[in-house]
Amino acid sequence: GAGVSQSPSNKVTEKGKDVELRCDPISGHTALYWYRQSLGQGLEFLIYFQGNSAPDKSGLPSDRFSAERTGGSVSTLTIQRTQQEDSAVYLCASSLGTGADTQYFGPGTRLTVL
């Protein structure tokens, strides 16, 4: 079946612009996670959704970052007034239920802020 998909695969933007990243999880997966990974670094947790609710937003690095999920499916991560330090690969993962379940990752969106 279809896996997790993300769009765009690559995004180049200018400093100060807003960007929207999209994640389509596996159908039926109630949990959805956003991470970011800088070159050569580990995964940095950003936010977690259970259904449409985000019980844990503690990983969002600043108030320029926000995310929503609608219909228990698609999620968008929005970064306002992008900065060069926002450049990274943004990965989305979904799982059937809680954190104890296997996560399936999308291919990521590579964001470059010039």
Next chain:
Amino acid sequence: RKEVEQDPGPFNVPEGATVAFNCTYSNSASQSFFWYRQDCRKEPKLLMSVYSSGNEDGRFTAQLNRASQYISLLIRDSKLSDSATYLCVGSGGSYIPTFGRGTSLIVHP
């Protein structure tokens, strides 16, 4: 202290070698553990889950030691295609899986 810690390596081994990675976790309430593999510029993919009784999948063996709070991954008869970064994941006692920073493995001819 990070909840999940790994030696970043790189571990540089010849084909056919046996190599082992350890990963320590600080939250004794952690219940679920996994090893993921991440190839260069790709997303992480599940390699195997780690059960209390240990589990084996072909050349790969994972063990959990709750007393010492570590999990291990053993790779026997290393192949060139095993070259990747191996990420250790613990449930962290919450619904947020906690990833280690990964251990880099390079298998050379």
